[in-house]
Amino acid sequence: MAGFHKSINLKNLWSGSWLRDGERVRGQICPDGVGKCGRFRLICRVGVRAEGGEDDVDFRGMAAQDAADRQSGDPEISMNPIILAVDVPDQASAFDLIEKVGTHVGAYKIGSELFTACGPEIIHRIRSMGASVFLDLKFYDIPNTVAKAVAAAAALDVQMLTIHTSGGRLMMEAAVKAAQSAAKQAPPLILGVTVLTSFTESLLAETGIPDAIDKHVLRLGHLAVDCGLTGLVCSPLELGMLRHSLPAPVQLVTPGIRLPDSQSDDQARIMTPRSAIEQGANFLVIGRPIYAAPDPAAAAQAIFQSLA
Ligand code: C5P
Numbered sequence: 001m002a003g004f005h006k007s008i009n010l011k012n013l014w015s016g017s018w019l020r021d022g023e024r025v026r027g028q029i030c031p032d033g034v035g036k037c038g039r040f041r042l043i044c045r046v047g048v049r050a051e052g053g054e055d056d057v058d059f060r061g062m063a064a065q066d067a068a069d070r071q072s073g074d075p076e077i078s079m080n081p082i083i084l085a086v087d088v089p090d091q092a093s094a095f096d097l098i099e100k101v102g103t104h105v106g107a108y109k110i111g112s113e114l115f116t117a118c119g120p121e122i123i124h125r126i127r128s129m130g131a132s133v134f135l136d137l138k139f140y141d142i143p144n145t146v147a148k149a150v151a152a153a154a155a156l157d158v159q160m161l162t163i164h165t166s167g168g169r170l171m172m173e174a175a176v177k178a179a180q181s182a183a184k185q186a187p188p189l190i191l192g193v194t195v196l197t198s199f200t201e202s203l204l205a206e207t208g209i210p211d212a213i214d215k216h217v218l219r220l221g222h223l224a225v226d227c228g229l230t231g232l233v234c235s236p237l238e239l240g241m242l243r244h245s246l247p248a249p250v251q252l253v254t255p256g257i258r259l260p261d262s263q264s265d266d267q268a269r270i271m272t273p274r275s276a277i278e279q280g281a282n283f284l285v286i287g288r289p290i291y292a293a294p295d296p297a298a299a300a301q302a303i304f305q306s307l308a
Contacts (some may be wrong), residue, residue, distance in 0.1 A: 080106035081277065082303060083134050083160075085255070085287030087111060091118045091125075097291050098126065104300035107132035107159060109285055123156045132159040134253075134285075138193050140164035143174035150175045150190070151182035158188050160253070162233060165192035165220040172227035191231040191253055192224035194238075197269065214241060221246055236271035236279065243280025255285040259303065262289050273303050 084105040086094050094114060108126055110133060115122065126133050135158040139146045146163060153161045163175050172192065179187040194217040195204065201213055209216055221232055221242050231251035234242055239252055258270045265288050273284055286303065293299035 080104075080304060081281070081283045081307070082273075082290075082300060083107045083109050083253070083283050083285045084290055084300065085109045085111065085136075085285050086114055087287045087291065089113060089117060091122055094118070094122060095125070097296060098129075098131070100296045101290065101300050102297060104297050104304065105286075105290070106283070107134050109134040109136050111136045112138075120156055123158060127157050134158070134160040135188075136162050138162045138164055139175070140167045141171070143170045146171050147174040147178035150178040150188075154179050154182035154188050155184075157184065160189045160191055160231070162191045162193050165194050165224045165229075165232075169223065169227050172224060172229055176228035189231045189251060190229050191233050191251070192220070192229045193233050194220040194224075197235045197256070214238065218242070218245060225250060231282075233285075235269045236276050236281070237269045239271075239276060239279035239281055251282040252280055253283040253285060254281045255287075257284045257286045257303075258289060259306065273306050277307055 082105040084097075084101055084107070086097060086108050088094050088097060091114075098108060108131055110122060110126075115135070115137060123133055123135065133156075135153050135156070137149075137153075139149050139161075140163065141149070146167065150161065150163070161179075163172065165172065175190055179190055195213050199213060204211070204213060204216065211219075217234065217238050218241060221234075222245070224232060225246055230249060231253060232242060232246075233253045233255070236254045236256045239254060242250075242252055254271075254276050256267045256270045257273050257276055258264055258267065260272055264270050271279070273286075276284055284303075286300075289303065290296050290299045
């Protein structure tokens with residue numbers, strides 16, 4: 001597509017606008033196409049769904065435009081792969097943090113603790129700010145129940161959500177179908193959780209799986225893709241293996257990210273933001289290195305800059 005100019009709002013990773021034949025078009029950036037955003041060494045595989053049809057956008061061109069916009073000092077224009085884990089107990093603390101961090105991250109992850117305490121209200125508030133939400137509730141149940149939970153999450157207009165791949169084929173297929181039919185615009189990206197990083201091989205064996213963890217992660221990853229999932233959550237140390245063996249458009253989201261000079265907390269398997277992107281991560285889930293920093297906005301900014 002010739003002569004486009006894109007404008008991605010940093011607060012909302014998935015929506016943007018560009019020029020089509022001289023006319024500005026708004027639409028959704030979807031994780032099901034292929035493109036490459038070289039500027040930040042990201043492997044951002046995305047497509048663009050415009051209002052009123054599909055557009056074929058050369059994302060490499062968009063990345064070049066991104067660089068020009070960035071040099072012109074427009075802070076709103078960027079692709080930011082950082083997802084802030086809002087691991088705080090209540091709505092007041094959540095918004096205190098979100099206001100501090102503002103547009104320095106690409107999305108906010110709401111987990112079980114905060115969602116159980118606040119309910120959908122917290123999602124409505126974040127979405128009304130124009131920011132993207134990753135709802136990390138790791139659904140695992142019979143297909144009918146998971147399908148309904150996914151439909152409810154899609155109706156909240158979240159951009160990503162998690163399910164357990166060990167829920168099996170029927171559960172995963174039901175989740176994909178539910179997301180597609182319930183979403184008002186682009187369906188949320190469903191991320192499959194393979195083996196929780198808290199597992200050791202002997203704990204896994206106790207559940208009846210005698211294999212090495214890597215082998216089981218790979219098996220579940222392939223099953224997830226076969227069921228129509230286009231994203232996985234994985235440990236940074238699994239990135240290389242999954243990126244090599246799964247189809248290119250699969251989005252890999254990884255926690256366990258630490259800057260070289262920061263402490264590892266309780267994360268045993270860590271990687272720097274830049275290495276994780278180089279190993280094939282599309283998104284980085286980061287909590288304590290940002291929210292426990294004296295200046296969370298500066299910490300998020302430093303992590304983003306470390307990717308350039
Ligand atoms: O504070 P920290 O950066 O370690 O936070 C990482 C986030 O990613 C937390 O919300 C944690 O629950 C989540 N997570 C993880 N390991 C997994 C899956 C999710 O650390 N395997």
